Amino acid sequence: MDVRSQISMVFHLDKCIGCHTCSIACKNVWTDREGTEYMWWNNVETKPGTGYPTRWEDQESYKGGWKTDGRDVELRSTSKRKIVPNIFHNPAQPSLDDYYEPWTYNYSELFNAPEGDDQPVARPVSMITGEPIEVEAGPNWDDDLGGSEVYAANDPNLAPLSDQQRQQMKAIERMVMFYLPRICNHCLNPSCVASCPSGAMYKRGEDGIVLINQDRCRAWRSCIAACPYKKTYYNWSTGKSEKCILCFPRLEAGEAPACFHSCVGRIRYLGNVLYDADRIKAAALKPDDELVEAQRDTILDPHDPAVVAAARACGVPDGVIDSAQKSPVYRFAKEWKLGLPLHVEYRTFPMLFYVPPLLPVMSVSEGDLVRSDVDDLFADIEKARAPIGYLGQLFAAGNEGKVRYALRKQLAVRIWRRHVTVGDVPEEAARQALAEADCTAEEADEIYRLSALATWDDRFVIPPFQREMAMEMMTDPHEHRSAAGFGFRDAPRRS
Amino acid sequence: MNDYVLFGVLPYVVVVLFLVVTIQRYRMKAFSYSSLSSQFLENQHHFWGSVPFHYGILVVLLGHVLGFLMPKAILAWNAEPLRLMVLEVTGIAFAVLTLVGLVNIILRRFSSRLTRKVTTRGDWVVYLLLLIQVLSGIGVAVFHGWGSSWFATNLTPWLWSLVKLSPEVQYVAPLPAMVKLHVLNAFVLIGFFPFTRLVHILVVPNPYLWRRTQVVIWNWDRSRLRNVD
Ligand code: SF4
Numbered sequence: 001m002d003v004r005s006q007i008s009m010v011f012h013l014d015k016c017i018g019c020h021t022c023s024i025a026c027k028n029v030w031t032d033r034e035g036t037e038y039m040w041w042n043n044v045e046t047k048p049g050t051g052y053p054t055r056w057e058d059q060e061s062y063k064g065g066w067k068t069d070g071r072d073v074e075l076r077s078t079s080k081r082k083i084v085p086n087i088f089h090n091p092a093q094p095s096l097d098d099y100y101e102p103w104t105y106n107y108s109e110l111f112n113a114p115e116g117d118d119q120p121v122a123r124p125v126s127m128i129t130g131e132p133i134e135v136e137a138g139p140n141w142d143d144d145l146g147g148s149e150v151y152a153a154n155d156p157n158l159a160p161l162s163d164q165q166r167q168q169m170k171a172i173e174r175m176v177m178f179y180l181p182r183i184c185n186h187c188l189n190p191s192c193v194a195s196c197p198s199g200a201m202y203k204r205g206e207d208g209i210v211l212i213n214q215d216r217c218r219a220w221r222s223c224i225a226a227c228p229y230k231k232t233y234y235n236w237s238t239g240k241s242e243k244c245i246l247c248f249p250r251l252e253a254g255e256a257p258a259c260f261h262s263c264v265g266r267i268r269y270l271g272n273v274l275y276d277a278d279r280i281k282a283a284a285l286k287p288d289d290e291l292v293e294a295q296r297d298t299i300l301d302p303h304d305p306a307v308v309a310a311a312r313a314c315g316v317p318d319g320v321i322d323s324a325q326k327s328p329v330y331r332f333a334k335e336w337k338l339g340l341p342l343h344v345e346y347r348t349f350p351m352l353f354y355v356p357p358l359l360p361v362m363s364v365s366e367g368d369l370v371r372s373d374v375d376d377l378f379a380d381i382e383k384a385r386a387p388i389g390y391l392g393q394l395f396a397a398g399n400e401g402k403v404r405y406a407l408r409k410q411l412a413v414r415i416w417r418r419h420v421t422v423g424d425v426p427e428e429a430a431r432q433a434l435a436e437a438d439c440t441a442e443e444a445d446e447i448y449r450l451s452a453l454a455t456w457d458d459r460f461v462i463p464p465f466q467r468e469m470a471m472e473m474m475t476d477p478h479e480h481r482s483a484a485g486f487g488f489r490d491a492p493r494r495s
Numbered sequence: 496m497n498d499y500v501l502f503g504v505l506p507y508v509v510v511v512l513f514l515v516v517t518i519q520r521y522r523m524k525a526f527s528y529s530s531l532s533s534q535f536l537e538n539q540h541h542f543w544g545s546v547p548f549h550y551g552i553l554v555v556l557l558g559h560v561l562g563f564l565m566p567k568a569i570l571a572w573n574a575e576p577l578r579l580m581v582l583e584v585t586g587i588a589f590a591v592l593t594l595v596g597l598v599n600i601i602l603r604r605f606s607s608r609l610t611r612k613v614t615t616r617g618d619w620v621v622y623l624l625l626l627i628q629v630l631s632g633i634g635v636a637v638f639h640g641w642g643s644s645w646f647a648t649n650l651t652p653w654l655w656s657l658v659k660l661s662p663e664v665q666y667v668a669p670l671p672a673m674v675k676l677h678v679l680n681a682f683v684l685i686g687f688f689p690f691t692r693l694v695h696i697l698v699v700p701n702p703y704l705w706r707r708t709q710v711v712i713w714n715w716d717r718s719r720l721r722n723v724d
């Protein structure tokens with residue numbers, strides 16, 4: 001057993017209001033430099049929709065992630081064999097057209113335009129060349145189902161749905177949508193790292209954060225194609241790839257990452273989990289519908305004395321084990337089985353888990369109509385507006401049972417809390433719902449508390465990063481003291 | 496005398512420059528070591544430039560290196576006229592491939608506003624020098640044929656004399672002007688090399704093929720950690 005700690009995350013989709021505050025917080029901190037304008041390390045997509053970059057989930061054309069023949073896994077883009085002939089021109093490389101050309105507006109025109117008959121306008125200008133451009137696409141072009149005939153209709157996850165179901169999702173009275181905020185998943189089996197010819201990409205052993213060494217990146221661009229979530233980006237100006245760093249400088253200071261801290265809906269949870277690195281290989285070989293369970297199995301119970309002993313033997317510090325025991329992620333993803341990985345069939349084992357959305361509680365579809373009444377507040381999830389087949393495609397590699405379980409439990413929690421707070425649901429019925437959802441009253445209260453009332457300290461359990469300890473091992477602390485904080489670094493510019 | 500400066504002194508100046516600058520640049524500005532790919536900005540034309548150019552130049556360079564390292568073997572191979580023909584034709588074919596790639600690369604740099612944006616003055620110098628190099632190389636191959644043989648008899652001894660630090664320029668002095676141009680431009684190219692994006696050749700990803708699939712870097716020494724507290 002090789003026990004390691006991994007910073008992981010939970011996004012509670014029912015709470016996301018699609019405000020994009022997270023994206024802006026990230027942009028302001030990390031990606032407002034030349035070459036990074038088009039990058040959204042954090043982005044929020046409307047589902048159904050095509051996302052950013054456009055149709056990123058279509059791995060037939062983007063070739064991200066791993067594929068398996070049951071005996072071994074191989075990168076879909078450039079495996080070791082394939083990198084040699086493809087290094088000069090990566091056939092799976094997305095280009096700027098797949099994202100969008102970043103632009104700003106020529107605001108000074110508004111002030112400097114000579115007097116005339118017409119109102120002056122601020123024209124859009126490219127943030128790459130500075131020339132005026134026609135804006136044709138943006139990172140959120142299909143926000144809130146805008147242009148859904150073109151965008152939502154082309155969502156690759158609609159594949160398993162029948163024509164009738166698709167028509168229903170589009171019909172004006174019964175339209176359904178929810179938001180999907182995405183950051184780098186800091187995967188357990190990152191295909192980006194595995195694809196990097198320079199070895200510039202790495203996973204930090206202590207916390208599992210995936211980073212790119214900017215000094216060693218040589219612009220071979222393999223990671224861009226290999227990451228199925230398209231969360232590494234190529235900086236066209238510096239000739240280096242960049243990605244979400246999970247705000248590790250903030251984490252090391254005990255702060256939550258910028259997108260987590262600023263999240264208006266408080267949908268985001270962060271904490272570490274202990275996992276067994278030896279189980280990853282076998283898990284990656286499992287067939288699609290067993291992947292959710294296989295990934296869950298790699299996560300260990302931090303309360304189990306045997307796990308604690310093994311963790312200590314593997315050099316995990318006590319403080320880190322301690323915070324793993326308090327981790328909200330462990331509760332959502334493993335204990336309650338509410339958190340599900342996004343597209344686990346890519347086999348990178350993303351460590352960001354999503355609580356699938358229950359969507360409007362009060363709306364039920366009945367034939368061609370959607371009934372919204374308060375008599376039956378808590379309808380059967382099978383009749384929910386977002387087809388389970390669709391959610392299953394997103395969050396369980398097609399294994400709808402996993403989604404059904406998470407939804408049913410969430411619904412049971414609501415019924416139970418309705419009984420406790422309003423009292424118009426008889427206890428009998430509430431307990432019945434809990435039992436059917438494999439949940440107890442205590443657990444339901446816990447889920448309710450962590451979902452609805454959680455404070456900063458409940459949502460973010462940041463393990464001690466022990467940088468001082470790391471330093472002590474690498475250098476003489478006295479030497480480090482006089483050398484730290486004053487390093488001369490190159491400006492990230494091409495020379 | 497002139498020949499002595501150009502073929503007996505210049506090579507040393509250039510090689511010293513090359514070594515000092517590439518090493519210092521790597522040590523002080525590792526960030527600047529990048530192939531500076533622009534495939535992200537223009538994805539179609541890129542194929543017709545980058546791919547033929549790189550494959551062409553790799554084979555052509557390999558031919559030069561073989562001529563330098565094993566002249567006897569080359570001469571033995573060339574003893575048979577048919578085999579000599581095969582070698583010559585292969586060489587010219589790959590040189591033309593290189594040229595096609597290079598021309599496409601240059602056209603691509605002009606043709607898209609996005610690629611123009613990321614093309615620096617240093618890039619133009621590189622393209623110009625490469626163009627001269629490839630054109631003069633093809634010129635030599637066409638007008639002064641059987642180069643694989645006389646490279647082995649004339650240029651290889653001269654290059655080895657350079658390596659042995661006693662330059663014998665009499666080997667190159669009688670060669671035609673086009674050959675001299677090709678040789679000289681090669682050294683100019685080596686001189687510019689450390690200041691341009693060409694440095695990416697020095698950092699080609701060799702360990703990738705045999706390294707472990709995943710890279711994990713520890714800040715802690717896991718085995719020692721337990722003893723700390
Ligand atoms: S989401 Fe993509 S970039 Fe992030 S670790 Fe996974 S494979 Fe790598």
Ligand code: SF4
Nearest residue numbers: 016019020022263265
């Ligand atoms: S800040 Fe929070 S609520 Fe707003 S879009 Fe981002 S994840 Fe959703």
